[in-house]
Amino acid sequence: MNYKIQDIEKSFDGKIVKNLGNNDYVIKINDNEHNLKIISMNSKGIEFILDNKYHKAKYLEQTTNEMNIVIDNVPITLNLHTHFDEIVYKNSGGGGAGNAQLALKSQIPGKVISISVAEGDSVKKGDVICTLESMKMQVAVKSHKDGVVKTIKIKETVSVAKGDVIAEIE
Structure with missing residues (x-):
């Protein structure tokens, strides 16, 4: 799926490469593989470990093309489905x-x-x-x-x- 962060011209592709079980995944962002462990996930947000670093994302709102979230206390707008x-x-x-x-x-x-x-x-x-x-x-x-x-x-x-x-x- 194609994503773009608002005010940054470059978009990136993210996908799950392998499900390792127990909420552990290998994901690919552009050409780089990363280890992802989902700690908890609900309608309000997600807590996860990406490459051995803890992160917390809170969902604020979502429309067809945008998702407003806060990751580690930094507000971000993702443009989903850029086309x-x-x-x-x-x-x-x-x-x-x-x-x-x-x-x-x-x-x-x-x-x-x-x-x-x-x-x-x-x-x-x-x-x-x-x-x-x-x-x-x-x-x-x-x-x-x-x-x-x-x-x-x-x-x-x-x-x-x-x-x-x-x-x-x-």
Whole structure:
């Protein structure tokens, strides 16, 4: 999985290479292997030993793309899935020859948290149309083209499925 720490341009890949049992793992961060032992983990945070050094991480909040945590009393924002917005945008009808497409579709199931436009509004490609919440993360659904919002097919607090039409943009 690809991660990026806010204000640091470089991203890094982290993955579990081997599960040794007893909450002991060999993990790989970029090209370096490290020993990881998880001492405790719950919904509030995690205590772990990384390469024989104790660390404590407290989870503050998480959205689709970011996780705010405090590691050893230092606040850090991790950007998760650094290309997630691009993927959602592309699969919602954006990018490529899909500009003739009228319907903006949801590419994830979720609950409509807010609607940022009204029928008749002019929008530019990439403008936020609505925000969905899925798995306690918020995702901005953006316009796939320049145009005018013909109809809005959703309402706040309503759930949408993958592939549901969110709005029609002419």
